[in-house]
Amino acid sequence: MRNKKGQFIKGVRVWNKGKKLGPQPKWLIQKRFLARMAKSGFKHSEETKRKMSEINKNRPESFRKKMRLIALKRVFEGKHNFSISGNKHHSWKGNKVKYGALHDWVYYHKGEPIKCRHCKITSKEKRICWANKSHKYKRILTDWISLCYSCHSKYDRQYRFNHLK
Numbered sequence: 812m813r814n815k816k817g818q819f820i821k822g823v824r825v826w827n828k829g830k831k832l833g834p835q836p837k838w839l840i841q842k843r844f845l846a847r848m849a850k851s852g853f854k855h856s857e858e859t860k861r862k863m864s865e866i867n868k869n870r871p872e873s874f875r876k877k878m879r880l881i882a883l884k885r886v887f888e889g890k891h892n893f894s895i896s897g898n899k900h901h902s903w904k905g906n907k908v909k910y911g912a913l914h915d916w917v918y919y920h921k922g923e924p925i926k927c928r929h930c931k932i933t934s935k936e937k938r939i940c941w942a943n944k945s946h947k948y949k950r951i952l953t954d955w956i957s958l959c960y961s962c963h964s965k966y967d968r969q970y971r972f973n974h975l976k
């Protein structure tokens with residue numbers, strides 16, 4: 812971590828020190844950093860926000876992706892302001908975020924799913940995701956199985972059917 816003058820700050824804990832990471836998808840790493848940024852309470856004024864959204868509408872997705880990466884780079888270099896704590900950020904809490912965070916947690920600990928448990932299809936052929944067995948979305952690793960999209964929807968339908976009886 813560096814300060815505003817670009818000098819190294821002593822005694823600042825490195826966030827990933829001593830952590831062992833499994834294979835993680837790139838988008839997740841990116842998302843985690845963006846979440847960290849949002850948590851810091853970084854805000855633009857309403858006027859700026861309006862202007863930015865107007866400009867963004869006319870831009871291709873590739874450009875937006877590039878801009879996000881630049882923002883991430885700023886975070887890496889310590890140029891981003893982290894002084895405002897996460898609790899002050901108004902839009903940080905909510906069920907949607909909780910649900911997303913739980914999925915990130917599963918991906919973080921179990922890595923990217925490779926094979927569908929039901930039809931044995933691999934991630935090269937179809938997109939595989941982690942499905943919750945009990946549908947209670949608890950933080951238990953054994954409660955999650957890798958399923959492809961079609962098996963996942965079948966699985967969810969079966970679950971709903973069983974609960975109607």
Ligand SMILES: [Zn+2]
Nearest residue numbers: 927930959962
């Ligand atoms: Zn499947």
